[in-house]
Structures are given as C-alpha cells and as structure tokens.
Amino acid sequence: MTEPSATFLLFGATGDLAHRMIFPSLYNLLADGLLPDDFLIIASGRSEFTDEEFRADIDKALRKFLAADRYDAEIAERLRAIIVYQPVEAGNAAQFKALGERLDGRLDKGVSVYLSTPPSLFAPTAQGLAEAGLITPKTRIAMEKPIGKDLASSKEVNDGIGALFAEEQIFRVDHYLGKETVQNLLALRFGNVMFEPLWNATAIDHVQITVGETVGLEGRVSYYDGVGALRDMVQNHVLQILSIIAMEPPARMDPTAVRDEKVKALRSLRPMTAETVKTHSVRGQYTPGAVGGQIVTGYADELGKPSETETFVALKAHIDNWRWQGVPFYLRTGKRLPARQSEILIQFKPVRHSIFGRNGGSGLEPNTLIIRLQPEEYIRLLIMSKRPGLEREVHLEEVTLDVSLTAAFAGQRRRIAYERLILDLLAGDATLFVRRDEVEAQWTWIDSIIDGWKEAGVKPSPYSSGNWGPSSAIALIERDGASWND
C-alpha cells in the first residue's frame, strides 16, 4: 500500500450525499485522528461559493446529520479549516485551471478524486482533470453508482474513465460494502470453522436476501423513475451481498483475491429469459397505504403521473456452479415495505434421517441461520432442542443461538459506511470497491431480466404501501414450499 492521498477532491460537494454522508464521515475520521497530516479537502460544485460560505454550509450539515452527541465545535472548526471550495463545471477549462492552482504542489502527495455527481458528468469531469494536467499515477478516482443503466452504457462510462485512469486507480463505490455488517459476512464465513463445510448444496436448501425500506421516493423522482428497484438496488447492493454469500473462499483478504472470487459467483448467475421471468420474478409498485401507522400516498401520486417503474422486485436466482447447484437464492427489495429490514436467511436442509417421532409430530425442523444486517445487527441460529419433560416420545423445539453484535460490541460507535470507504480510498485499498468485471457481470444478469420483462410484457403489479410487495411475491417462494421470513 502507498502513502495515503494528502488531498481529497470532491465533485458534487453541494449535493445531498456530500452533506449527509461524506462530510460527516470526514469529520469522524478527523476526530479520530485518521486523516493524514497536511490533509486538504477541495470541494467542488457548479454553484459559486466562497470558501467561507461553503464552510458555513458544511457546518450546518454537520450539526444536522451527525449523531447528536458527536458534534464538537472544536473538531468542526478543524474540519472547516482544511476545506476549500472551487466552483467547477464540466467543460469549463478556466475553472479546471483554477482548480489546478488549488492543487499546486499537492499532486505528488496523491489526490483522491470523488465523483458524487450524476454519472453523465463522470467522463467529462475526468476529461477536464486530464486536460488541466491533474491526473498522475498518484491520482485515484472514486465513483458513486449508478454506473450506467445497462451493460452497454456501463461500458461507456467505464471506457471513458478507463481511457484516463488504470483500473487500479478506479474505485467504484457500493456503500453496502462499507457497512460493518456486510464485511462481517466474510468474518462469519471464513473466520469460523463450522459454517464453511455446510455452505453448499449438500446442506443448504435455499437462501433469502431481503433489503426492505419504508421510505418512498423522497424527492428523488427525477432519478428514480425509469430506473426502478432492479437497477437501483439489485444490480449493486443485493448482488454484492449475494456474491459474498456465494463466492468460493478467497486465498487472502486482498483486492484481487476477493474480487476474483466475487466475480466468478456473479458470472455464474443463470440468465433469465422471457419464459423464466414469468415464474422467477415479480415487479411491484406501491399504491397508497400505511407504513408505521402513517398514511402515505402511492408512487404514481408522488410522481404526478402513471408510471411503469417498479418500486419492488422479488427474484428467484440460480447460481450455476458446483457449490450451488439446485439451491435457489430468493432476493427481494422494495420501497414502502412494512419495515426497514435487511437480512440474509440461510435455510438448511432437514437432517438426513430422523430418529425422532417415527409417527411424526416430533417438532423436528431444519436449521435456519439469520444474519440481520440492519437496523439491528445480529446473527441467529435456530437449532433443535429437546423440550424438557418426561414424555416417552422426544419432543423437539426450535431454540435460538443469538449473537447480538450490537450488544457484543456495545460502546463501540457504529461507523458510517463511508468512513471505511473514504479511508480505504485514501490508502489505495480497493478490496471493498467494485471492479469493472463485477459491474459488468452484474449488468449482464440484470439486462437478462429487463429484456425478459420487455419481451414478456411484465408490468409492475400494485401493492398497498406497508405490505411486503404484491401477493405474487409470496407465491414466488411458496410455490417451492418455502416462505419469506417477514
């Protein structure tokens, strides 16, 4: 690993993500003494601000978005002191030149560029940097999703950036990889002896991945409509979780070894067709209803017109490799669901032969492992235990081996996912970033679903806000004799 970058150059610095996540993360890193000496943050956006005006704006954001007990005026002042603001619009050479002046003498100490802008500005921004002579082998570039809207457009974005940066310099952000609980999946699988021997088609019946949200459009109409849940959530976050659950053990925890294994799993996803989307996918769109006791409007009302964008998707995926043959992965995500709840459920197969209750009724159930990612963080293993008593026939009951990570690590602040990612970007560690071949494998599978939907004319079915999607999502899994863990 090289010396950490001494400069963080943020494009899109006036945007929502910067206010909510990036500056609070930088604040936390500074507070913990994790930023390099002589660190400078160059914030950039289209609007005109003086350094002072922008710093005041960031101070407001910190007060609003930091956890209540975290804001400390002295630390905020230290952060403000290392922020400068430079207006830059793509295509404006004079502004890139002015940016170059801000970077004078700093290029050799490494620059981490962060693109928190609409993707249409990724390539023009990189081009502007190149023309101003601001890209060196010590420059890294991070980009937020979405990277394209299908395989072809993602290739265009990657080609545009790839023409100016080597792959090792490119850091594609999937903020789920910055979440402690997602990284913990690696620890659970590869830091314990008892799971890996069972982590395959011999012992596992099926896997469920749920990423549920209670929020609706949240003023993101212009981005979300036409994109939908499949592209917004499954293409990136859900498939990244799937790849970590499904991958072979990497030889070591380094960017190449981990990402090589993830991409192999992603490439093994069985493409969908116009025929299989009918039985293996469900699209939904929320209508008025109630979430958490609050009456909420429907998607079309929020949008102000009817739309064919899905706000919910459920899928039955197959991974065609040796390990997972015949093990369905049921995936679902959506907005305006009953709970903000992300979890992975591993349903094991029944024991090979039951010695209990030959006449049935012993209560024997297959084991289940539940990994709750958010809002609570826990790992629960449901195991069989004898119900105490003197009955001649053994009666079994499910009991829970319960590990609350929140309790086990009480007193340790749960960090914002972006803290990990920014720190890794500055240090040049790409393990928790998405490599180009992963993005492309993800899009290849997603495209097969979108093409299937188009060909088969699959439209979103309505579901009342506050429900787990349309009833067909329940049928998708129940047809196979399983059910969602709600």
Ligand code: BG6
């Ligand atoms: C983003 C999606 O990537 O992830 C949003 O664009 C979604 O639509 C968000 O709400 C969910 O992230 P988190 O961290 O709140 O689960």
